[in-house]
Amino acid sequence: QVQLVESGGGLVQAGGSLRLSCVASGRTFSSYVMGWFRQAPGQEREFVAGISRGGWSTSYADSMKGRFTISRDNAKNTVALQMNSLKPEDTAVYYCAARRQGIATTPSEYDFWGQGTQVTVSS
Numbered sequence: 549q550v551q552l553v554e555s556g557g558g559l560v561q562a563g564g565s566l567r568l569s570c571v572a573s574g575r576t577f578s579s580y581v582m583g584w585f586r587q588a589p590g591q592e593r594e595f596v597a598g599i600s601r602g603g604w605s606t607s608y609a610d611s612m613k614g615r616f617t618i619s620r621d622n623a624k625n626t627v628a629l630q631m632n633s634l635k636p637e638d639t640a641v642y643y644c645a646a647r648r649q650g651i652a653t654t655p656s657e658y659d660f661w662g663q664g665t666q667v668t669v670s671s
Contacts, residue, residue: 550574552644557665560634564669568629570644570662573642581647584629585655586614586640586667596642597629598651607651627631632671641666 556568568584583598597618599605606618617630627644642665645658652658 550580552576552646552660552662554642554644554662555622555667557642557667558581559668560667562634562671564634565630565632566634566667568631568644568665568667569641570627571661572625572627572630572646574625577625579648580660581649581651582618582620582627583645583651583653583658584618584627584642585608585645585658586638586642587664588640591640593643593655595653595655598653600651605651607653609653610664614635618658631667634667639667639669 551573552570554570558585560566585593586596587593595609599618599620603620615633620627646660647658650656
């Protein structure tokens, strides 16, 4: 079991940056693949980025490549999402998630979820 708590969301103008963090409980954080997802009102939850257990492999949704960066610090049980050049369409609730196997892009493949943090990008 792992519990996840996100932070770092807020209101930012278009073109700005935000850094989201997710802290995991437990001593086995390094055994989990981590992902970030987002969900806008009325839309399905979508994959944003994923990172392997050791952090050597990452994956991004096409619309986030070059703007978002996922990273992790296994010593601190944290995974972060640096978001640059934000656009109004990035407005959503952002969630971190964990799973045992490789990076996956479908929400149903993740076993553990945080409560989410709201990101609002104004135009």
